[in-house]
Amino acid sequence: MSPSPSTSQPEGPESIAGLAVEELEQLLPFRRRALNALDALGGCCVLAGRGLMRGLRPPVEVGPLLDQVESLGVRSLSIATFTAVFAGLVICLQFGFFLGRFGVAHTVGKVAILTIFRELGPVLTALTVGSRIGSGIAAELGSMKVTEQLDAIRALGADPVKKLVSPRLWACIIVLPLLTVLADVMGMAAGAAVVDFEYHIPVVQFYESALDTVDLKDFLSGVGKSVVFGAIVGAVGCYQGFAVKGGTEGVGRATTETVAVSSVAVLVADFFLTKLLLLVLA
Amino acid sequence: MTDGDLIRFEDLKKSFGPKVVFDGLTLTVRPHETLSVIGGSGSGKSVLLKSLIGLVHPDAGSIEFKGQEITYYSEQQFLDVRRQVAYVFQGSALFDSLTVGENIAYPLREHFPKMSREELAERVARTLKMVNLPGIEAMSPADLSGGMKKRVGLARAITSDPEVILWDEPTTGLDPISTRIIEDLILRMKAELGVTSIVVTHDMPSAFYVSDRIALLANKRISQVGTVAEMQASRNSEVRAFLDARLPRAQSRGVGA
Numbered sequence: 001m002s003p004s005p006s007t008s009q010p011e012g013p014e015s016i017a018g019l020a021v022e023e024l025e026q027l028l029p030f031r032r033r034a035l036n037a038l039d040a041l042g043g044c045c046v047l048a049g050r051g052l053m054r055g056l057r058p059p060v061e062v063g064p065l066l067d068q069v070e071s072l073g074v075r076s077l078s079i080a081t082f083t084a085v086f087a088g089l090v091i092c093l094q095f096g097f098f099l100g101r102f103g104v105a106h107t108v109g110k111v112a113i114l115t116i117f118r119e120l121g122p123v124l125t126a127l128t129v130g131s132r133i134g135s136g137i138a139a140e141l142g143s144m145k146v147t148e149q150l151d152a153i154r155a156l157g158a159d160p161v162k163k164l165v166s167p168r169l170w171a172c173i174i175v176l177p178l179l180t181v182l183a184d185v186m187g188m189a190a191g192a193a194v195v196d197f198e199y200h201i202p203v204v205q206f207y208e209s210a211l212d213t214v215d216l217k218d219f220l221s222g223v224g225k226s227v228v229f230g231a232i233v234g235a236v237g238c239y240q241g242f243a244v245k246g247g248t249e250g251v252g253r254a255t256t257e258t259v260a261v262s263s264v265a266v267l268v269a270d271f272f273l274t275k276l277l278l279l280v281l282a
Numbered sequence: 283m284t285d286g287d288l289i290r291f292e293d294l295k296k297s298f299g300p301k302v303v304f305d306g307l308t309l310t311v312r313p314h315e316t317l318s319v320i321g322g323s324g325s326g327k328s329v330l331l332k333s334l335i336g337l338v339h340p341d342a343g344s345i346e347f348k349g350q351e352i353t354y355y356s357e358q359q360f361l362d363v364r365r366q367v368a369y370v371f372q373g374s375a376l377f378d379s380l381t382v383g384e385n386i387a388y389p390l391r392e393h394f395p396k397m398s399r400e401e402l403a404e405r406v407a408r409t410l411k412m413v414n415l416p417g418i419e420a421m422s423p424a425d426l427s428g429g430m431k432k433r434v435g436l437a438r439a440i441t442s443d444p445e446v447i448l449w450d451e452p453t454t455g456l457d458p459i460s461t462r463i464i465e466d467l468i469l470r471m472k473a474e475l476g477v478t479s480i481v482v483t484h485d486m487p488s489a490f491y492v493s494d495r496i497a498l499l500a501n502k503r504i505s506q507v508g509t510v511a512e513m514q515a516s517r518n519s520e521v522r523a524f525l526d527a528r529l530p531r532a533q534s535r536g537v538g539a
Contacts, residue, residue, distance in 0.1 A: 058394070068402075143378075144377075144378075146377060147373060148371050148372075148373055148375040149375050149376075149377055149378075151332070151337050151371070151375065152369075152375035152376075152377070153377075154335075154336075154337060154357075154364070155335055155337060155368075155369040155371075156364070156388055156389040156392055156438070157361050157364045157365055157366060157389060157392040157393055158388070158392045159357070225353055
């Protein structure tokens with residue numbers, strides 16, 4: 001008895017094609033995940049663009065913006081200060097120790113302040129304060145979504161992007177650079193104190209060594225980066241909040257995802273911004 | 283669409299993923315009438331209301347409001363519809379960050395940006411009085427009971443004097459007194475201001491009390507529309523299945539018919 005057509009060519013082209021289809025099917029979840037990630041990135045960028053533009057469109061609503069600056073910024077002062085102080089203490093301890101090994105402990109001021117201005121101040125502030133701000137925004141907007149408050153805004157004739165996204169996004173862009181400046185100052189002061197205490201390098205010498213090397217560009221490059229970090233944190237928080245699905249469980253998921261996504265996005269952006277700034281300012 | 287129709291849903295189709303909600307739904311609403319839409323949970327009653335003001339967009343079919351095709355309106359174009367059509371949300375959807383007074387003033391600020399502070403305050407106070415909650419402007423929504431929240435949500439919807447009010451389960455979960463206050467308000471809105479209402483509800487005594495006509499949404503379409511008496515006398519199996527499951531309780535309380 002001759003074999004049926006379906007089993008007659010087990011080694012033939014059909015089985016190879018079948019294998020290829022099977023492999024492709026295995027790849028589908030990755031493809032779907034990649035497409036979802038691209039979709040989210042695109043959605044986040046569109047929302048950020050609309051939020052920024054509509055915030056400038058008349059009538060410009062200053063009251064809600066100031067409320068957000070107070071809510072997101074003023075209430076983050078303590079976390080920004082603590083982060084900066086202890087980061088400054090640790091970095092100066094480490095630099096003092098290692099530079100001491102090479103007999104150049106007196107240069108600790110310039111190395112530490114350069115590090116704080118260019119990287120530590122903006123990045124640590126964006127990671128700690130940004131996580132707090134971003135997750136707070138996602139939780140608030142997500143809760144509004146699941147309780148139909150976003151629909152209510154639309155039903156009452158208003159634009160949720162202008163009412164909710166614009167003030168939060170602009171507030172993040174204003175607040176994060178200001179907190180970065182605070183972090184720079186606090187980190188520097190804490191570093192100077194610990195260097196004086198541990199390595200007996202006077203505070204004046206700590207700052208004088210820095211003044212030789214560190215200039216305004218170093219300070220401004222860090223503050224400039226924090227403007228972009230602010231936009232990233234605000235945009236991710238707003239997007240995650242607006243995209244909440246599945247009730248309160250969805251709100252929790254959006255909140256934790258905001259912390260992870262905004263932190264990674266800040267670090268990725270930091271690399272490219274640093275590269276760009278080094279090229280421009282060199 | 284007859285000349286007298288204010289709203290017309292024509293051959294509406296809508297799916298959420300694999301779930302088909304509407305498959306050829308057609309319904310008309312006449313000016314100044316109160317039409318109740320009844321139907322099982324998850325049958326798409328709220329989706330029907332939301333599609334009229336553009337919160338949900340149908341996949342196919344058409345929606346007309348005052349003779350204008352609004353199905354494919356942009357968000358900007360829907361603003362004009364939303365000025366005339368108010369939505370009372372099932373869960374109130376009050377803004378937690380605003381006081382009761384600010385919540386009620388919200389649509390007034392949006393629709394009438396030049397309204398003076400005094401007039402705003404006067405309109406808010408008047409609307410709160412209408413829903414039997416005078417003097418609670420300064421309270422926060424978090425401090426209100428469920429019934430009070432519902433009435434404040436209602437006050438927010440009616441404060442800008444809309445021509446049409448969409449009531450999404452307005453009496454669900456309320457005590458009998460709050461239920462009666464809201465039912466009477468629906469009737470007053472019609473009698474005094476000529477408002478057209480579409481009421482989505484499970485509450486059959488309420489539907490019988492406030493409605494001029496009742497429409498049953500079943501099997502992804504409007505199964506039957508008629509006056510209260512016509513619906514109660516209907517031999518349509520879907521209508522009977524829905525009413526008979528609920529009427530005995532309603533009749534035992536002496537409500538309905």
